[in-house]
Structures are given as structure tokens and as C-alpha cells.
Amino acid sequence: MRLLILLLFISLFSGRPVSGQTVINTEVLRLTPDSQRVRGSLALNLGMSRNKAGRFFRPGFNGRLVIQSDKNRFMVLSGYALTRFTDVDEPGEPVTIFNERGFGHLRFNRNLSDQITWEAFSQYQFDQVQEIDRRILLGTGPRIRISKTASGFLFGGLQYMYEYEETSAQEGTIVYNKHHRLSTYLSGGRAFNEHVSGNLTAYFQPRPDLWSDYRISATGSLTAKLSGGFGFSLNANYVYDARPPVTVPTVMYDFGAGLTFNW
Numbered sequence: 001m002r003l004l005i006l007l008l009f010i011s012l013f014s015g016r017p018v019s020g021q022t023v024i025n026t027e028v029l030r031l032t033p034d035s036q037r038v039r040g041s042l043a044l045n046l047g048m049s050r051n052k053a054g055r056f057f058r059p060g061f062n063g064r065l066v067i068q069s070d071k072n073r074f075m076v077l078s079g080y081a082l083t084r085f086t087d088v089d090e091p092g093e094p095v096t097i098f099n100e101r102g103f104g105h106l107r108f109n110r111n112l113s114d115q116i117t118w119e120a121f122s123q124y125q126f127d128q129v130q131e132i133d134r135r136i137l138l139g140t141g142p143r144i145r146i147s148k149t150a151s152g153f154l155f156g157g158l159q160y161m162y163e164y165e166e167t168s169a170q171e172g173t174i175v176y177n178k179h180h181r182l183s184t185y186l187s188g189g190r191a192f193n194e195h196v197s198g199n200l201t202a203y204f205q206p207r208p209d210l211w212s213d214y215r216i217s218a219t220g221s222l223t224a225k226l227s228g229g230f231g232f233s234l235n236a237n238y239v240y241d242a243r244p245p246v247t248v249p250t251v252m253y254d255f256g257a258g259l260t261f262n263w
Helices: 002-014
Strands: 038-051 054-068 072-087 095-111 116-127 132-148 152-167 175-191 196-207 210-225 230-241 251-262
Touching: 038 230
Parallel strands: none
Antiparallel strands: 038 054, 038 251, 054 072, 072 095, 095 116, 116 132, 132 152, 152 175, 175 196, 196 210, 210 230, 230 251
């Protein structure tokens, strides 16, 4: 049912189904010239990782859409992935299960000046690997241009974020979390030539009322253009959660590769 909801969500905007990731990168389309009013991408990904939570094999798909005018930009991202999880903590034969993860993300930008953009966003996410039954985010704040050229950009952001989360790490028990957080980030991207581009975004998200409860995350990608709008991408994600659910490790990371189609 969750998969069907996500597919419907993205199909309303792009007409095609799209995959998920825990760290959501909203920067990958910003290297496209501002003169292109509507643009998007679809991707089929394969990911693998190994950490305290076990070994993962993760096929998935995702999509992005950007609609913009001279002062406004509206971005839609959504995705889904089915994770093959192998438990490495138990002795003997490995235990293999399948977990789902997915997200839907909406973001609106309004240019206030050449240096300052105001952002507002909302996000829905679930991730069985991290024991997240439901996470809903709402946020807003300024995005500041540090540097921007024809071949690259560097931006910083300082935003308020409200987080509602339901977790069921312990069987039969649902934990409800409602937190206010700061969401600070630094984002950079560069087109190395007409075929290859890359970007990297890092987040720090603490709770102002409890600074020991924070998340650090980073996501990056390197994309090479092929022919006919197709491309090949390499992706990496890292998440550190100081206070995750009791059964989830503090550090999660994964690597992946995918075939993309841009329009």
C-alpha cells in the first residue's frame, strides 16, 4: 500500500513512477541553467552497504521534478527502495529479511535577492531499516548564496524544522516523537565539463532544547551524461543519529550506482 501511495504521489507531477533514500538530496538539479523552466529526472538505482546494522542490497527507483520562474522554484522528489537485509550479529547462517523505505518531499523557493532565497518544505518518510514507521517534517528558513558561477555553486542554509515521528523498535510498542530542530546545511556543486558534474550536501540538525540529540548527514553524487538524456550516477549517503531507536545503530551509510534519464 505504501508503494502504491508513493507511486501515485509522484505520478501526479511527472507521470511516471520513481526510489527512496534516507538522506534526501534536493541539490542535484541546481546545476541546470536557470533558463530551463521545467526539468526533471528519473533513476533506477542499485545500492550496497555494510555497517553495524548488517549487509544491504538495495534496488530502488526515484524521480525529481523542478518547475521555476524568475523568482520562484517548486521541487518535487519521491522514491521507493526494497532493501535486502542480512543480519551479521547472529552466529551461524545469516538471516535475510526484506525492508521497505520511501519518501515524498516538496520544496518551495522564493528569491528575495541575489544572495538570499526563502525556502519552505515538507516531507513524508518511512524506513523499516531505521525502525521509522512514519516521519513527517515541516520547515522554513533562509538559503544564502555564498558563491555561484556558470560551472558551480556553494550555498548555506539555516532553517527551523518541526519533526513528528512514530517508531516501533520494540514489538507492540509505538513511540511518538515530536521535536523542534534547527536544520543547517552547506551545499556545493560543480560541472567539471559538459558531461560530468557532482554535488555534495552536509546537514547538521540539533534540537535547541537538547543539544545532545542531533543528526549529522551527508549525501553526494557524481553524474556522467550519456546520450539522449541518459546518464550514469554514483551516489553515497552517510547518517549519524545521536539518539536513534534502541535497535538501530548510530551510524548508517550506503553506496549506490544508477541509470538516470534527464529531461
